[in-house]
Amino acid sequence: xxxxxxxxxxxxxxxxxxxxxxxxxxxxxxxxxxxxxxxxxxxxxxxxxxxxxxxxxxxxxxxxxxxxxxxxxxxxxxxxxxxxxxxxxxxxxxxxxxxxxxxxxxxxxxxxxxxxxxxxxxxxxxxxxxxxxxxxxxxxxxxxxxxxxxxxxxxxxxxxxxxxxxxxxxxxxxxxxxxxxxxxxxxxxxxxxxxxxxxxxxxxxxxxxxxxxxxxxxxxxxxxxxxxxxxxxxxxxxxxxxxxxxxxxxxxxxxxxxxxxxxxxxxxxxxxxxxxxxxxxxxxxxxxxxxxxxxxxxxxxxxxxxxxxxxxxxxxxxxxxxxxxxxxxxxxxxxxxxxxxxxxxxxxxxxxxxxxxxxxxxxxxxxxxxxxxxxxxxxxxxxxxxxxxxxxxxxxxxxxxxxxxxxxxxxxxxxxxxxxxxxxxxxxxxxxxxxxxxxxxxxxxxxxxxxxxxxxxxxxxxxxxxxxxxxxxxxxxxxxxxxxxxxxxxxxxxxxxxx
Amino acid sequence: xxxxxxxxxxxxxxxxxxxxxxxxxxxxxxxxxxxxxxxxxxxxxxxxxxxxxxxxxxxxxxxxxxxxxxxxxxxxxxxxxxxxxxxxxxxxxxxxxxxxxxxxxxxxxxxxxxxxxxxxxxxxxxxxxxxxxxxxxxxxxxxxxxxxxxxxxxxxxxxxxxxxxxxxxxxxxxxxxxxxxxxxxxxxxxxxxxxxxxxxxxxxxxxxxxxxxxxxxxxxxxxxxxxxxxxxxxxxxxxxxxxxxxxxxxxxxxxxxxxxxxxxxxxxxxxxxxxxxxxxxxxxxxxxxxxxxxxxxxxxxxxxxxxxxxxxxxxxxxxxxxxxxxxxxxxxxxxxxxxxxxxxxxxxxxxxx
Numbered sequence: 001x002x003x004x005x006x007x008x009x010x011x012x013x014x015x016x017x018x019x020x021x022x023x024x025x026x027x028x029x030x031x032x033x034x035x036x037x038x039x040x041x042x043x044x045x046x047x048x049x050x051x052x053x054x055x056x057x058x059x060x061x062x063x064x065x066x067x068x069x070x071x072x073x074x075x076x077x078x079x080x081x082x083x084x085x086x087x088x089x090x091x092x093x094x095x096x097x098x099x100x101x102x103x104x105x106x107x108x109x110x111x112x113x114x115x116x117x118x119x120x121x122x123x124x125x126x127x128x129x130x131x132x133x134x135x136x137x138x139x140x141x142x143x144x145x146x147x148x149x150x151x152x153x154x155x156x157x158x159x160x161x162x163x164x165x166x167x168x169x170x171x172x173x174x175x176x177x178x179x180x181x182x183x184x185x186x187x188x189x190x191x192x193x194x195x196x197x198x199x200x201x202x203x204x205x206x207x208x209x210x211x212x213x214x215x216x217x218x219x220x221x222x223x224x225x226x227x228x229x230x231x232x233x234x235x236x237x238x239x240x241x242x243x244x245x246x247x248x249x250x251x252x253x254x255x256x257x258x259x260x261x262x263x264x265x266x267x268x269x270x271x272x273x274x275x276x277x278x279x280x281x282x283x284x285x286x287x288x289x290x291x292x293x294x295x296x297x298x299x300x301x302x303x304x305x306x307x308x309x310x311x312x313x314x315x316x317x318x319x320x321x322x323x324x325x326x327x328x329x330x331x332x333x334x335x336x337x338x339x340x341x342x343x344x345x346x347x348x349x350x351x352x353x354x355x356x357x358x359x360x361x362x363x364x365x366x367x368x369x370x371x372x373x374x375x376x377x378x379x380x381x382x383x384x385x386x387x388x389x390x391x392x393x394x395x396x397x398x399x400x401x402x403x404x405x406x407x408x409x410x411x412x413x414x415x416x417x418x419x420x421x422x423x424x425x426x427x428x429x430x431x432x433x434x435x436x437x438x439x440x441x442x443x444x445x446x447x448x449x450x451x452x453x454x455x456x457x458x459x460x461x462x463x464x465x466x467x468x469x470x471x472x473x474x475x476x477x478x479x480x481x482x483x484x485x486x487x488x489x490x491x492x493x494x495x496x497x498x499x
Numbered sequence: 500x501x502x503x504x505x506x507x508x509x510x511x512x513x514x515x516x517x518x519x520x521x522x523x524x525x526x527x528x529x530x531x532x533x534x535x536x537x538x539x540x541x542x543x544x545x546x547x548x549x550x551x552x553x554x555x556x557x558x559x560x561x562x563x564x565x566x567x568x569x570x571x572x573x574x575x576x577x578x579x580x581x582x583x584x585x586x587x588x589x590x591x592x593x594x595x596x597x598x599x600x601x602x603x604x605x606x607x608x609x610x611x612x613x614x615x616x617x618x619x620x621x622x623x624x625x626x627x628x629x630x631x632x633x634x635x636x637x638x639x640x641x642x643x644x645x646x647x648x649x650x651x652x653x654x655x656x657x658x659x660x661x662x663x664x665x666x667x668x669x670x671x672x673x674x675x676x677x678x679x680x681x682x683x684x685x686x687x688x689x690x691x692x693x694x695x696x697x698x699x700x701x702x703x704x705x706x707x708x709x710x711x712x713x714x715x716x717x718x719x720x721x722x723x724x725x726x727x728x729x730x731x732x733x734x735x736x737x738x739x740x741x742x743x744x745x746x747x748x749x750x751x752x753x754x755x756x757x758x759x760x761x762x763x764x765x766x767x768x769x770x771x772x773x774x775x776x777x778x779x780x781x782x783x784x785x786x787x788x789x790x791x792x793x794x795x796x797x798x799x800x801x802x803x804x805x806x807x808x809x810x811x812x813x814x815x816x817x818x819x820x821x822x823x824x825x826x827x828x829x830x831x832x833x834x835x836x837x838x839x840x841x842x843x844x845x846x847x848x849x850x851x852x
Contacts, residue, residue: 392590395551398577399584400604401651407578410603414594 013347057119088177119164174340274466300431303370385419508557535708550577583648
């Protein structure tokens with residue numbers, strides 16, 4: 001309970017902060033033409049990116065999971081690689097490639113390429129479980145190929161599709177770096193400017209309020225849309241039969257190659273190009289690469305441990321003692337997902353400045369911010385692995401003389417180890433690639449890879465910046481590979497160990 | 500001495516009562532089977548006895564020691580009840596080897612000792628000590644589960660439908676091995692099952708659980724031939740229930756006069772009664788020239804190989820189920836003569852279900 005309260009503190013701070021500025025100042029700041037422009041920008045971008053991501057992701061997932069496409073394993077691995085490349089790095093590579101990539105078009109392109117894996121992963125998982133016999137029954141009832149496909153497969157992946165789109169929208173609302181690079185104005189860029197340049201906290205918190213309301217609306221809409229969808233679990237009763245592409249193999253391969261080329265090839269090759277260019281430091285003290293990497297690793301790892309340790313009791317309570325209290329606590333935990341990192345960082349700064357000044361610009365505050373931001377991720381992966389653990393193991397351990405604490409240590413935690421590792425990896429990966437909150441909260445005199453990259457990038461020192469970006473990607477790929485192996489159904493996490 | 504005494508035990512989940520006053524005594528050293536249909540509360544009863552769930556009301560005593568009286572105060576947690584528990588599918592810890600599983604409940608110093616090896620010897624799995632559970636067959640997993648439960652020398656072992664998930668061909672063998680291991684260490688055991696044959700054939704005592712109440716408990720023969728009520732009679736096996744009247748000489752039904760198994764069972768020695776006649780109490784003969792009093796016509800023959808269940812339609816009685824041994828049972832349409840042997844059980848007709 002304490003943990004949930006701590007996780008929810010940012011909301012409280014945000015409201016307090018707004019109240020501190022006085023509602024009289026806040027209202028005019030919310031209802032002005034700038035807000036309207038930002039809103040239009042955000043909605044345009046949201047619609048374009050979500051639709052594009054959904055189409056790209058569903059197409060790719062269907063080709064990879066339900067057809068006889070060659071090299072399936074290879075595509076499965078590379079198609080999710082953009083997850084390991086921070087969006088601001090994708091934005092930087094495209095923007096350094098050609099100035100044509102900017103504004104709404106540039107933002108749509110970059111964000112679609114960066115975010116479509118968030119739709120791809122759940123949809124591919126759902127398609128893998130989808131029942132072929134439904135499609136065959138539809139065909140036998142007189143539906144054509146395409147109509148049968150849409151009417152039998154779409155309902156089976158609907159919940160996954162909406163879930164993925166929700167993640168895309170939340171990601172869009174929270175993104176800062178890529179938009180700044182692409183010169184596209186959204187709430188986050190504006191809040192950042194207001195806060196950083198003018199130190200206009202009133203305006204920043206007013207816009208943050210709008211941003212939070214938007215995020216909560218998105219979550220609410222997702223809940224309302226998916227409530228009626230019953231989740232299908234387990235193996236499909238009717239089996240999985242793959243669609244034979246026939247002559248369609250070549251165009252399908254070309255489409256996937258184009259997607260991977262744009263999403264992974266372009267950023268990777270651009271990074272390599274800049275790495276081979278001479279350093280272009282102009283009158284700035286160089287930031288030690290390894291030092292920055294050390295700080296990134298340290299803070300990210302601490303955050304991964306803190307978030308996992310904090311999420312474990314909440315996940316355990318929600319799975320083992322499902323009651324109203326546990327449900328509310330869990331829901332509140334997920335609510336944090338709707339809070340952009342920028343808002344969390346701002347509210348923590350406000351908290352530190354007002355109430356705990358020694359914490360201001362301390363590493364602890366940054367670790368706390370990461371932990372709060374990525375708490376829902378830890379919660380989801382821990383919950384998923386705890387749900388699979390039958391209660392019998394715990395009970396049997398008790399009957400063999402274990403106290404509850406020792407049964408937890410000797411049975412539950414070893415068995416939940418894959419989930420715990422996944423939680424640590426997921427939070428670590430997210431923290432390494434985080435930019436917005438890091439920029440605001442990084443301790444004085446410390447540079448992480450992300451802030452160093454940002455410092456050079458804003459000075460158009462593309463070659464130097466590329467070294468930091470490349471190191472971020474390299475560090476992020478390691479837990480990324482681990483995670484994709486964990487999520488891979490062909491070697492299911494611990495199902496193989498149990499009969 | 501009673502190893503386990505349960506009295507007036509109640510347990511509800513939310514507003515749904517599952518156990519409504521269960522009373523049960525398990526003598527030390529015996530194997531007691533709790534027999535019930537699914538949803539009768541069998542598993543809940545085991546879980547409350549083991550201490551995984553608190554009792555709502557009533558008391559549980561283990562070897563004369565009160566472990567739960569429906570109140571939080573004085574409730575003994577499962578790890579201090581010394582009850583071994585064998586769940587339905589064994590629930591072997593997947594992250595531990597066979598040896599690790601069996602040694603789990605032993606104190607740290609004893610885990611390397613000879614006890615584990617002796618138990619594995621007992622269940623015939625010495626060669627498998629370094630295997631992981633997923634490398635074992637279902638029957639082997641059950642044997643490891645029983646060895647694990649026996650390792651800390653429990654006062655009582657609870658088995659929750661331990662053979663239900665095994666193939667029919669395997670079940671009898673595994674059952675014999677597991678029960679052999681239990682007898683070898685001379686433990687008291689309570690076995691929950693929905694399989695009538697299993698309960699009647701292996702247990703020293705059978706307790707029939709219906710809708711959260713024990714309807715009858717006793718040795719298998721007594722429970723089978725003298726059930727407490729018509730429902731129990733039907734639950735334990737095929738039953739022909741006829742109406743009859745009682746007088747000083749015995750019971751009269753449409754099939755003739757029968758000796759009463761226990762006349763004291765009937766509070767009033769006269770009036771309408773329901774009479775139980777088991778299928779194997781009825782013998783079928785060929786109809787001879789000297790026509791016997793009772794004949795009927797076979798309407799259905801269910802052939803089982805070792806015997807056959809034959810449905811005979813008798814005038815004024817209706818269909819009767821008869822068990823016939825022999826290689827050549829009568830087929831549908833045959834006329835047969837009927838003879839009932841042995842004492843019967845009867846209940847007052849008001850108790851009819």
